[in-house]
Amino acid sequence: MQFPSYPLLQKVNDPADLRRLSRAELTQLSAELRAYVIDSVSKTGGHLSSNLGTVELTVALHAVFNTPHDRLVWDVGHQTYPHKILTGRRDRMPTLRQLGGLSGFPQRAESPYDTFGTAHSSTSISAALGMALAARQKGEDRHAVAIIGDGAMSAGMAFEALNNAGVQQDCKLLVVLNDNDMSISPPVGALNRYLAQLMSGQFYAAAKDLGKSVLKPLPPLFELAKRLEEQAKGMVVPATLFEKFGFNYVGPIDGHDLDSLIPTLENLKHLKGPQFLHVVTKKGQGYKLAEADPVAYHGPGKFDPAVGLQKPATPPKQTFTQVFGQWLCDQAAADIRLVGITPAMREGSGMVEFEKRFPGRYHDVGIAEQHAVTFAAGLACEGLKPVVAIYSTFLQRAYDQLIHDVALQNLPVVFALDRAGLVGADGATHAGAYDIPFLRCIPQVSVACPADEAECRQLLSTAYAQNHPVAVRYPRGSGVGTVPGNDLQTLPFGKGALRREGQRIAILAFGTLLYPALQAAEALNATVVNMRWAKPLDTELLLEVAARHEALVTIEEGAVMGGAGSAVLEALQAAGLPRPVLQLGLRDEFIEHGDPAKLLQLQGLDAAGIEQSVRARFPAP
Template sequence: MERLLPAIDHPAALRGLPRERLPQLAAELRAFVLDSVSKTGGHLSSNLGTVELTIALHYVFDTPRDRIVWDVGHQTYPHKILTGRRDGMAALRQWNGISGFPRRSESEFDTFGTAHSSTSISAALGMAVASRLKGGKRHAVAVIGDGAMTAGEAFEAMNNAGVCAGVPLLVILNDNDMSISPPVGALNRHLARLAPGARAETPVPPATMFEQFGFDYTGPIDGHDLDALIPALEKLKRLEGPQFLHVVTRKGRGYAPAEADPVLYHGPGRFDPARGIEPAPDPAARRKTYANVFGEWLCDEAEANPAVVGITPAMREGSDLIEFERRFPQRYYDVGIAEQHAVTFAGGLAAEGLRPVVAIYSTFLQRGYDQLIHDIALQNLPVLFAIDRAGVVGADGATHMGAYDLAYLRCIPNMTVMAPADENECRQMLHTGIGVAGPAAVRYPRGTGPGVPIRKTLRPLPVGRGELRRESRSAPGRRIAILAFGTMVAPSLQAAAEFDATVANMRFVKPLDTALIARLAAGHDLLVTVEEGAVMGGAGSACLEALAAMGCGVPVVQLGLPDRFIDHGDPVRQLESCGLDAAGIAASIRRAARDKLAAPVCVAAKQRSA
């Protein structure tokens, strides 16, 4: 039989197919997704679960004129393939390749950029209202998963949509009984009662919660049955006002290993589909990731301190909390994709004398920023934030970049902010943070560190004190000091050899070691701050503020992530593009030494140190 997928470069070609040929297209599309992701890595099980739904949506709706907004967007590979990006899948999530998420600049079919959860209903409602205001008849469809439905913004949007009579809005709940981890919370229980298999056993209330919000509810229907999906969508397309379609799908559909273990296959690297994902090497033989360091530390801390509680907003695996959940189930809380609640929930625990630890990605803590200020810092509550994925994050790209935490944390009163240079320092900083009498944060990167041995004994670090890792012996007039924060200590030490530069591991972004800065300013002719965070308002800016307060005029060069969004790709390439590898740091110092060493030195700091 002639293959269909090679001829589909636009949904118009899909809509030209006889309906009876669509199951064949679905089989080809699913095989293509599996083959592509096995070669590049990326999100797999979620995309295998949306093949039929994607086909049905583009078959029924006049895309791109009709708008489809994919929540989170990690289930849009079939959508990308059917909308002219089939060949681009070979470079998925790679430098200069297509994104793993919807991106407006990439395609007119990506109507709204998504990667954080629970934004689709808000955006689609805005599009539907805009269509009505402009006198058009354009449909807007939000596709949201059951995990993303746990976030408050989804309900805020439904609350608004329910009173927008006549808007051409369709919300599709893709219910696969999973987010990344197994589902949690009361909403999941409600959806389980609505599932087809439960209807005979459980009385269904006269109106679902979605109807109470003002939506017309349809479902649940099998999200893999095109003969059910297409007629349902055609009917809903003709109806007026907010509509809600509940479809039930299976994550990993069509690939047995992914169906059996959708968590393992959520975001795999490259693998052989015939063999599946190979078992991980012996943990004792591989280098620990920073997440591993955190997970082991939390178990050790909880063993010693019964007041320690662990909280995650739906990132059990990513934050390495599996062992903590197993050993301390009564002190483990997965609150779902609800970062705002996670932060304030931790505040409530802290107010009653417990020591909560919130394990959260840098990019997701942004979603709980008001709670961080109002509910935690303002009341000076002792909550420790273990901030993972700080700095560049590789293939997930700009939407998941941990670029801003140093800038947005250090401006908050009462906060203690730490950045470890290596794995052992991360462990000791976490122990330090949980002993601080107020909010504290330890930010660490994705992946592994430099391989420093980890000391089992926990000893708090002196708060607000950095350390010298290397001291210059250069003659006066050419002395350079590098003030490195966190992950930038290692490449700074490499770069320093060329200039015989002093290197300080600053450790604390807040409180800053101003005494060390004054000493370095007094004894050096050029200071260079280096951080894996936004250079605007970050740790380097804190150093400049301290120098200004001292009345110091020593030349300073700030290195960090530039004022632009960093594209997806290999993390090494990302850092290189920002000049934050050893060669880039050395090149910046070389230019600065040529251009700035004639600037006035810090007389005030020198006088203080005399």
């Protein structure tokens, strides 16, 4: 694939430059912008399909609205590369998702054009409404625009915000639904473009208001007119739902057609009250390989755009996600009670094969983490054995349901916590840093921390065998490469294992940091214990080890505050066994994007860092 030069794009250093271009030039700019996105992502890796789908929409929004005075709030934010490029960050794209470089998501600290930090879904309408009402209260003339995908509209928070916004008839709020799921051809075209522009125009709005004022004193005629309007609009648009929330609905229109987008946005900009624009886009638009397989090109690594994604020459090590996916299928084959649940993360959580083999026992509930957890609780009440596959960072969104609907009722739900610990390029918003602290304080919930792939499978089986809630946390990617067995063997519940016998210092490892701890222990001649469980803590093993060592070191890829190390201190205190304890883990700070190995090194959690910290705290006599 040959990439053109970028004569127009090179002249656009901020949206003010873009607003000086003609409509024909904006079309050319869109083509250059799409090519630049493909070229950039192929060199750095990152989100591709979603960004290719929002090129024209991004151009149109910046052309019509006076950004950053007018606020754009992007939901999730993994589709904002075109936005970043047009807002003064074009030349920094080679640093995307790298340590010290551009974030893959909007960040307020990165640019005034990033008005709200996002990465989790369904927050945009709430934030944009807050901005719109703040502008009204301060007497400022500005618009707030929320751009939300059809997937994010499946979350209850989006509808809570719509419900609140619909009664605010004097605010300048526009919600743009970027719908990349439905087919473009049936609902769009010349007729639909005309209807969209007509329904967003001042004449239509004025005529509609006049009709209401004339007919309101005559209720039967008013109700008849209202029903006729709804039926007429319903023939071409799914307007009724959003208009019931109090929004003026317009669309759907082609999200890749600037001749539809710009006039419609211009019209909506001059209407009063909350507006709702439905645009239809295509993931991967303009790059045939991504159009054909938008899932594969959702978040690719580096690739040759002319060739596309290629299978690696040597098969990569099995990931923890793949270990979970295989275990889930095997456990389901052995137990008809098993039900698998995911909140819209089928691929990310490794459930593709499970859905194929057990379609009747697979449930993708959409981006609705709260519902996923309570749904699992309902299944468990009826004697089924639900397994909720969820990223650690996303379980945070269902904390109340975890406590009240699962733990309080002591229901046997297994939580497979993927992406526990640091996640590399996705950064602070996706890091699973807090699950040990927020889980271990909940009564009746257990937390397992496998050290490698083989142990991950065994601890999943152990968790499944319990009659209460159990979470198994494991990181993104692969570990040391241990090959899991094919059976469903369990490990002793709540028990750790001695891995190395040393002198003076004992290192208690929770999870995959066991292996750098073993390396550090060779230089330190320290004892190493694979603790396996953050809760229940193996206090018998802990006290036995503590009794014959001068000092202890705890290590975990999670927040130090309230984490597994804190559990060790609590147990020692309760037993009246005072020992100096060095707690190693993630510091009390948000850790931004970068290479995972480098991030661990910066946190002092590689072998050299562990050794250095231990020597500094417990120098040799």
